[in-house]
Amino acid sequence: MKASKILTIAALGMFVGSCGGARDISGSKAPKAELPTIGELAGPLGRVEAKKLFGTKSAASSQSPAAYGSYAKGCMAGGVQLAETGPTWQAMRLSRNRNWGHPELVDMVTKLSQFAAQQPGWNGLYVGDMSQPRGGPMLTGHRSHQIGLDADIWMLPPTSLSLTRKQRENISSISTRRAKGAYVNNAWTRAHHEIIKAAAKDPRTERIFVFPGAKVQMCDDERGNRAYLRKIRPWYGHHYHFHVRLACPSGVRGCVNQNPPPAGDGCDDAREWQANILNPPKAKPQPKPKKPTAPRKPRRELTLSDLPAQCQAVLEAR
Numbered sequence: 001m002k003a004s005k006i007l008t009i010a011a012l013g014m015f016v017g018s019c020g021g022a023r024d025i026s027g028s029k030a031p032k033a034e035l036p037t038i039g040e041l042a043g044p045l046g047r048v049e050a051k052k053l054f055g056t057k058s059a060a061s062s063q064s065p066a067a068y069g070s071y072a073k074g075c076m077a078g079g080v081q082l083a084e085t086g087p088t089w090q091a092m093r094l095s096r097n098r099n100w101g102h103p104e105l106v107d108m109v110t111k112l113s114q115f116a117a118q119q120p121g122w123n124g125l126y127v128g129d130m131s132q133p134r135g136g137p138m139l140t141g142h143r144s145h146q147i148g149l150d151a152d153i154w155m156l157p158p159t160s161l162s163l164t165r166k167q168r169e170n171i172s173s174i175s176t177r178r179a180k181g182a183y184v185n186n187a188w189t190r191a192h193h194e195i196i197k198a199a200a201k202d203p204r205t206e207r208i209f210v211f212p213g214a215k216v217q218m219c220d221d222e223r224g225n226r227a228y229l230r231k232i233r234p235w236y237g238h239h240y241h242f243h244v245r246l247a248c249p250s251g252v253r254g255c256v257n258q259n260p261p262p263a264g265d266g267c268d269d270a271r272e273w274q275a276n277i278l279n280p281p282k283a284k285p286q287p288k289p290k291k292p293t294a295p296r297k298p299r300r301e302l303t304l305s306d307l308p309a310q311c312q313a314v315l316e317a318r
Contacts (some may be wrong), residue, residue: 001205005303035069035254036309046305053315054136058097059290061134061317065103067147067248068310070256073302075311076135077147078190080106088124089113090161092154092168098129098138101146104249105130108202109151115198119191121157126173128159128241134314146253149206149246153199155239176241181211189279192216199244200228206258206285209243219267229265234273251288254310 040046045053054075065078076256082099084091089110091099101109113125131148132138144271154173163171178185196218200208208282212234219229248255304315 008055012260035256036268038307038309038312041309042305042312047136047303049301050304050307051137051139052268052303054132054134055139056078057132057134057315059133059315060100061110062118063314064316065249066310067102067135067149067255068314069254069308070148071144071258072275073246073306074135074256074308075148075314076100076102076146077310077314077317078103079131079135079148081133082109082127082130082292085161086110086113086124088117088129090124090158090162091127091161091169092171093128094165094168095105096129098132099127100133100135101151102249103131104204105149105151105246108199108244109153110248112153112199112202114226116191116195119194119195121189122191122195123158123161126154126156126190127160128154128173136311136315144245145282149248150219151244152241153195153244154241155187157189157191173240174198175239175307177211177213179213180214181236181239182274183213184217188214188217190221193221196224196232196242199227200231203291204246204249205231206243206247207245208232209238209245210237211239212277213228214239215243215270216267216274219265219270224277226265228265229260230263232272232313233261234267254308 038046060079060081061077064075065080067076068074079100080103082089082091082101084094084099102110109125109127109130113127113295116122119126129142129145130151131145135146135148137146155176156173174187176184176188192214196208199205208231210232215232215234218232222229248257302313
């Protein structure tokens, strides 16, 4: 991977924060599927920021489960709420009301928590943000997590599954990185490896985002079948949690998958990213512009009219 590409990715990571949009180190973008949008059919609401509409819905729509649009531009019908507490998990930050997802995601997370509970020092999983009750853009934070197929899993091994609501608001996960993400730190254990591996081996999983050092460590430690490593994609910010992304469920029309990751296990690219963290390549000097450049405009917020046509019915349904 060229140094210029690494620098571009690093800069993007600073903007998208802990859970970005539909791009990763593979360089592949989400397919430009021309899904019909709500457009003028939204009427006066069409110009309203979609996050202000979907972010205030407190419950799922009474529709059949479906994911509409793409991970960073869509919505979710018939969402299912992950129970606040289960035998092997607890949902965190309950005040956000983001413990919702497509039934496939909820099933995947609960089964992964059962596997995690079998690992030394783990009683299950602390589950961070999934989606809002009807998906869509969030009031704060993520650009993705819009169609009920994304979940953040904390790196903190649960020692208690009886945390109160208040405790879940105040407790923090742990960072597992050092050297700005080039390596894992002492908090990283073989259990982290095995849990992320189990998540990647679920056939429904499309991608898992972790920081570069974790990907390299997993590449170095794996002695068995390495095929699952292809799904694990390095991305800045994912050292307090790892991000599981499922593919569009079979038979769902109007759901847009990402392009598949490149062939191979992706370990060489991750090691090159690691090397560039440790020894950043010198940027080439840029010629001075003849005219003063205008400041970059902030990204425009998605409005209701921008979303897939099905999202109007999702918003309006009981």
